[in-house]
Amino acid sequence: MVTQTMSFTELSREQHRARAIDHQRAVARFAEGFLQRRQAGKKHPVEDFLFTYYSHTPGQLSRWHPGAGVVLAEAGSSEQATWKFYTTVDDGTPAGGATVDVARFREERAEMIDFARRLLGTTAAKPAQLGCFGLHEWAMVYQSQKHGQRHDEVPLRLGAAGTDDLVESLSIKCTHFDAFRFYTPSAKPLNAQQPTRETQVQMEQPGCLHANMDLYKWAYKLTPAISSDLLLECFDLAWRIRELDMRASPYDLRAWGYEPVRIEEPSGRAEYARTQKSFSEEAQVLRGKILSALDHLEALPA
Structure with a gap:
């Protein structure tokens, strides 16, 4: 765990969990039809395109990210903290917070x-x-x-x-x-x-x-x-x-x-x-x- 060197925007545990749920629901409205068709071996000539031509999967799209410079309070022990380009930070709680590892992202990307x-x-x-x-x-x-x-x-x-x-x-x-x-x-x-x-x-x-x-x-x-x-x-x-x-x-x-x-x-x-x-x-x-x-x-x- 590292300590933040400056005050980033911080979202409380309740705030970032609610936003993640809202995002997943929004993505589901687009993705559910594709997933059902794929399971049934069917295709749609218009609506499937964004999930077949592009490499980003429905599962990846469903993951909510706050963007660089945002600390997710009390998320240091969550699954999200283990995702690529995330790191844990000291947010004053036992679990710590999670945020995008800016230095690593800028270097590797x-x-x-x-x-x-x-x-x-x-x-x-x-x-x-x-x-x-x-x-x-x-x-x-x-x-x-x-x-x-x-x-x-x-x-x-x-x-x-x-x-x-x-x-x-x-x-x-x-x-x-x-x-x-x-x-x-x-x-x-x-x-x-x-x-x-x-x-x-x-x-x-x-x-x-x-x-x-x-x-x-x-x-x-x-x-x-x-x-x-x-x-x-x-x-x-x-x-x-x-x-x-x-x-x-x-x-x-x-x-x-x-x-x-x-x-x-x-x-x-x-x-x-x-x-x-x-x-x-x-x-x-x-x-x-x-x-x-x-x-x-x-x-x-x-």
Whole structure:
């Protein structure tokens, strides 16, 4: 047990237990359906994505973390005190308190912290580009008769030929490498840019749905220094972005209760851009919160 060198924010035993319970209940509303489907061997083309594409499990998401600089009173003998990047501190009680080990986290996650700061800061400083209309999803099934179809259990709303025609009639402007890498080989040359992992920091921009969805990824990669409150805000945004992403996709999801955003029509493209702009503005706020949390982490004494 070590003694705190300065007064951090302290949560009483009752306060941090109540917040942990509230967090677990909030996560359960998102995760229960996925867990039930997984046990039954079933899938959902929209709601499962955040639990299958990203590496953070429902169990990990359910763990509540207060963030760096917060002492959990009387938690020194709790399970939470044994979690990675936690340490015990003298809070004046026999059990002691638990808090994030700031020095260890900064040392072992230095590369991740630096990359996240550069990527999020660079992205935040750019204007949002809103003219992609979600064509990245269409490029992933372009010429599917030749390359095979992703999500082949879901029908294409315009059919294979109609999907190909739309891709060829509109300009594809994707800037996000982790979307671009799933394009079919025939679609990649049609993209206005050729994003790579090496150019990710330079190319990502705040209008991109997937860059904004990935705020969830950066938040969990920076956990437990990032609070679970902020993590869940990022998850909630990603959940709603995923719905738009799939409603504007080439897939016919009406059997799952999702009406399409018809980007093949001017009105559909306008609807997409309006919602994309709203998500971009919301994501910029969260991007700023993550950067502020990193500043706070840097300012804390080791």
